Amino acid sequence: MANTESELMLRMHGIKKSFGENEVLKGIDLTVARGEVLAIIGPSGSGKSTLLRCINRLEEIDGGSIEIEGEFLAVTDEEGHAAYAGAKKCRELLSRMGMVFQQFNLFPHMTVLENLLEAPIHVKGLAREEVLPVARELLNKVGLTGKEKAYPSELSGGQQQRVAIARALAMKPDIMLFDEPTSALDPELTGEVLKTMKELAAERMTMVVVTHEMAFAREAASHVIFMEGGHIVEQGAPESFFSNPKEGRTRAFLQNML
């Protein structure tokens, strides 16, 4: 299927980002079409998290532009200053994205169900009765029916991360961002989270996933980006990317991951 304009969910162009003197992103271009899963891989410190966090403005870019479904979240003017859309527009665009963190970041003082209901009720202003079936449906989807009343601390890491995915989905985002969602998990628990993510991908959810799980990237991604030192070193469809990497650095990295 061709990537027609209307299908473009995310476009980032010339993204630059520094922390003080440390230039972390040195001009990143990428696009994600509806239903695509973009996997971002690369060594630690290469700027993957920063790039992901720039998408939903957890970090602000210094240069470049970000387009969400054809609307500008941030643009850079002639003088090279990045400017964000107005507060209202930003809120609206950012509300189309959900994020899942390495450390889950569930609200520990709320039960599983309350974690899911929180934003739909208090941000969207929906009625509890209206959100409840949606929340239950989502818990069922991530395989956690029966855990409604549990507190996050009573769950395993894998269960917590699945709650976090459900919590993000409860806001009905168009794009889901994942920052190493399985890196904080014991190896035997990564499978259940990856399975949930694969199911999401199969439902054509648009996803950007920073990951160290090469098998997942290979199987679930529609496009893979390899980053190093704030640059995109190589990218492509997973089959060719993994079986026939062109760059020496990509090969060295993939070798290391095995």
Place this chain on the structure above:
Amino acid sequence: MDKLLDTVLQMLEGSQITLEIFCITLVLALPLGMLVALGRLSPVRPLSRLLELYIWLMRGTPLMLQLLFVYFALPMVGVRLPDIAAALLAFTLNYAAYFAEIFRAGISAVPKGQYEAAKTLGMSYPLTMRRVIFPQVFRMVLPPVSNETINLVKDTSLVYILAMNDLLRVARTIVQREFDMTPFLIAAVFYLVMTAVLTWGFKKLEAHYGKY
């Protein structure tokens, strides 16, 4: 027996001043402490530094000195407050500083990820504070706030030097008049009852909010 009853009744009256200072100080110092904590944590440097100075002064000098200052020094520069107001001013300013440090530690202890998660869910800053941060801070600060509150019960006896008829002063007056130590014992019981009730109350709160 009648005499004992009479003594207890007089002391009950004294305990009213004690309770009044305790309650009003708590009601004023807790929210003030929260505001000071937020100010301390704000990115507005001058505000943060000013509040740091305030906290340093309040925690670095004896409460007794602060009481004397408000009571005796302020009138010299023309600020004349009623006795009870003077005492409450000193107590509130002092305790707000301690509470501020407790709250600041509590707020700082909430992981950054909580703010980020709230933000990615579209929650505004006030909503994040109200629904996500404060409930967690509340639970964390309960034990230290409980300690300070129990200290406050005992610190109220400092108004003794301001010639206010609090529990301790009433006890001493009777002791001096009657050459009988019983009022001191009764005073001890009064303080113990107050701290016991508080300890119990905070335990209940901790149990209630400690379920996660």
